Amino acid sequence: MQQEALESLSEQIAQHICEQIIRGDLVEGERIQELRLAKALSVSRGSVREALLLLERTHLIHIYPRRGAIVAEMSAQQVRALFEVGSLLLGSMVQRISESWRSHEAEALRQLLSHLIEEVKQGHTEKFYDAIFQYLALQHDMVANLYMMKFYKELLPSIRRSYFLTLNTSKIELQESLALFKLVIDAILNRKSQQATLFMEDFCRHLRNLVLESLTRMKQIELAWARRSRR
Template sequence: MQVSFKANDSLSEQIAQHLGRQIIRGEMLPGDRIQELRIAAELEVSRGSVREALLILQRRHLIDILPRRGAVVKDLSEAHVRSLYEIMQVLLGLVIRKAIKVMKEDDLDPFIELIHQLQEQVEERETDQFFDSSFRFFELAYPFARNDFVQDILDNLQPAIQRAFYMALHIDQDEMKECLAFFKAIIETIFRRDVRSALEIIREFAEHQSSLVQESIVRARQIEAAWGNRRKK
């Protein structure tokens, strides 16, 4: 599929989002090389714009730029996933704690509307649509932190979180129900102004999904090793 870009906003940002979506959705795998020349030719953009896009993806923890190898899709190790969910738990806890203090009842309306949308997507098993809507929930919540530094960190971490979250949704069909229950519970704690329960719910969900993704990574490595041993025989 040929994709062309217009420099209406930031061309490098558009390229980064295009490549980021491929990494998040598993169309580009850990260790895959990202060749500047090929990408520039496919998208009909300059190598300079591609190079800037790769720096954005590096900042967003989706690729590594290595000496003599160039840009490669970042590996998803258990340690990487565990660290990612640990920091996300802390940051999201900060956001929700601040939201509980400053949100008015009317501020909950977009969240409640989104919950209804997520419910319908679970019932229809619309996994990709549910994935997109889930991060709309987070985007609605982030500004309530009223902290530009937190917002900046979350914006840069979000693609890496999306990558793990996308995996989780495709590992277990019931994970959509788990996520929906999480979103509902968070809204209830905000409505009740219950900070302690909110932080506990975030901790439990982060640990649950982190474990789910880590176990999937271990199984995939074991299968790969088994196939490797068979080929040697």
Template structure:
């Protein structure tokens, strides 16, 4: 693993481990062995422990006395509760951006939608997933409320686990997700609050049911 000088070491370790959890390389219920990770990455055990505290805040691990860090579960109830909060906040962010965007605020979204469209046409699920995560991250930057923004960024890794598993189930979910993001951006551009208030929770409910039904897939 190569580290970037402009990011803290603990953040980079957290991102490395977080990606392994999101993609299922480290399964729910597995114990994260600090000594093994420290040796693998050639870092101190203290740095790994600090990274695990970051992952605990992001809901990817649970830390227990004498047991250490355990990768958090992704049961049907976990998914249902995540989606209920995630799309509630997502709706507010989309509405806020639609009412307040100016000048070049949307330029980054246009670029990402171009990327998403290309990945969608090529059927490149992995690339589509990464561009989709970047789309969400950019959207969160326009939350207009630092508490909402921080909560969404803390929820993002757990949301990524669900998104990754859903997109792997087949092209129909790639189609569905691309259509949602495209329609979302068009409603934001049009400053169409009514459409956003209707479409975001509707999609969230449908996506939640899909993710709950595929909860077992999230453990693979």
């Protein structure tokens, strides 16, 4: 693994593990084997350990004495807690964006909407949500709150992990998400900050419900397989 100019080796390793957790290659409750990972990536065990400390801030793993790093559980209660906090944070962010955008930033929002419409046409659920949440992650100047953006950056991997579960939801549900986020963009462009906040909360609530429905189906399948294996 080669080190990039703007990203340390430990950050690259953390991102690699992060993607494995988000995509389900590492499942909840699984222990991350430091030595095995170090060999697979041709890096030192110390670099892996440092990466795990970075990753713990994203709430994707827990590090326990003598047990090491364990992939965090994703339960319905945790999903509700995640979106309760995420909704408040994102509502504040879009409020600030609606109050501070300039002409070139308004054009970027219109381009984002066009991009989202195309992703929905193609049925690209992950790319659709990625485009929204990554766009928001880049709005440091308009949000103008270092602590808010830092917290959002730490929360984003857990948000991505949650909506990765929705990849098999229907296109109609994706179109509903688009319609809700279009209201957010329209409110921002009309500088209606309070409306932008309320619409963002509606969008987050809709996504939370999709995640919870997907999580329930996944748990039911796991239970069915466990029962079958015991026969």
